[in-house]
Amino acid sequence: MSLITYREAIRHALAEELERDANVVVLGEEVGQFHGAYKVTEGLLAKFGPNRIVDTPISEAGFIGMGIGASMLGVRPVMELMFWSFYSVAFDQILNNAANVRYMSGGQICCPIVIRGPANGGTNVGATHSHTPENVLANHPGVKVVVPATAADAKGLLKSAIRDNDPVFFLENTILYGEKGEVPEGEHLIPLGKADVKRVGTDLTIVTYGRCVLHSLAAAAILEKEHDISVEVVDLRTIRPLDIDTVLASVKKTNRVLIVEEQKPFASVGSQLAFMIQREAFDDLDGPIHRLATIDAPAIYSPPVEVEQLPNPQRVLKAALEAVK
């Protein structure tokens, strides 16, 4: 094991896959000379050269569309979006072209592209830069959506994403980039679509993913210590494909569920989870499914208030106490 940051874990995954497969290329705004807007790609240009690490103009529809076209011919582009928030200017390319081309061609084409970048609030950058589009993306059959919470998961999942033959959208988190975690040495692959029980418990299941995993673990520690409540934290890691079985197994054990997500509540990932849990584990539930989401408004700028708008350990704690009442 080595203790590295989430940022380094992603960088190592990129470097290893660039090394392994000459078809892998990294493209995006500022990924090369600038070392990445969040320094994720630092050092890659020096190591792999400008043919493999390509600085793009500010032209998301153009370069992502280009990456999709190249992937149809077997190149495996890993495209960086400086922020996932900018996906909206490339929406047509991402969700009409990448998501649909296999289907519309009757299965003749595959599109092994990865689009990665941060998708989170909490950094006081206002509504245009704080989108969490995993629900929007996952609404499109044909795509895969990954939201890693830890360094080890980020590395293992990104390597799998790059090897995947379907389009994979990989949503990182600027606040997590500096978080350190133990990452196994050597080849480390985590299959997409496999949830991870980050904490074992018996009284309440918190289903969550992304940075909310950290909030949930923090709240769970307090719940254990101060309230004698044992919480199981299930980290989905991948939104689509979805490991609902791990969620259901946990619900069967705890009989109570709280969904925690950094999403706006309307038609979110949590909405889908709540539907599936009630549909498939109705008899295991001792109470209604609870949910904690971002407060339903565009992302507020005001720094102390943004903390309150998003899920945080205190809000998770409160919601968990409600859920076990």
Next chain:
Amino acid sequence: MNRACFRALPTKTFPLPTFKRLTVTKKTSTTAEKPVNFAQAPINAALTAAQKVDLFRTMVRIRRFEERSLRAYQGKKIGGFLHLYIGQEAVAVGCCSLMGKDDHVITAYRDHGHAIAVGMELNPLMAELYGKATGCSKGKGGSMHYFAPDKNYWGGHGIVGGQIPLGAGLAYAVKYQGKKGAAMAFMGDGAVNQGAVHEAYNLAALWKLPVIFVIENNGYSMGTSQARSSAGTLAKRAEGYDMAWGQCNGADVYEVRATMDRFLKLAHEKHEPAIVEIDTYRYRGHSVADPDNTYRTKAEIEEYRNNKDPIQLFQKTLLAEGVLTEATAAKIDEEARAESDHAADFAEASPFPTAADIQTDVYWEADHPAERKSQGRLFFE
């Protein structure tokens, strides 16, 4: 107070509607001398008699196929949209006849001509229109979404201009993989105003991607004439990106070939992208649903049909060259009609996909369960 708010608005804010299409005056940004007679251009002079007849036959097959599909549409065999290419055949045939093994084609929804020109068979094409499982996309794509990656044909795209970045991507891949090839990315005259098109122009010029952006200028985007939608000369926008450009007459298959050959060579040899605007005309409405009586005159359509028809013109040329006889031309036409009828019969007799087919061809992994690495549910209820 902000006085600017009170500035008088110009009285003539919008140009008056025009009902006459602009005709392309042929220009090119490169200096290569143009043969007076395009038949003498080396790329055409090198054609054997059989190859010339093949070009003619492909144009005729496109036309007869589409006429037959129109009848099927009228007979309610085909759903959705049907955008006919009739009148534009020399463009796809001329361009696609130049394709080498590493050249690629992508286009918009008016895609039947290109499909036939790259060598797709009529049966699966017609069956696709009928929504049958034997269709080229198994009945999942429809008229606007034909694909044949085995023939370097990458669709068939429904969003105006959306395919153009993909075309740049095909060129990127060809170059990245060190192959000597190019992509031809086709679009209409209406697509040139889409942002994604300009983004692709910039990337192609910036990175020297071997892509030729082919504007099939048929004068109209649906019911909006070029004069009412686009400022300036369409191909000349290349100059803003330091790209080569050219224009040519799309009613003359020799001219299309001679022009495109020059730009393809630039792409193959120097990775030079270009914009080529090909002047053409569609005889039918925008789609079969367009009654075609609001934005252009019958006389204009007749003028093209009678005097500028690419098939008639090429037939005349080949007769004059002694390559074709009236009898052979009639026979080719007869065969194309029979082949199209046969395709309609094939489509009619074919089964529809089943409800179970709805969820195949969505994920590569779901279609290759033995090789699947991911876990969890891919589909939802």
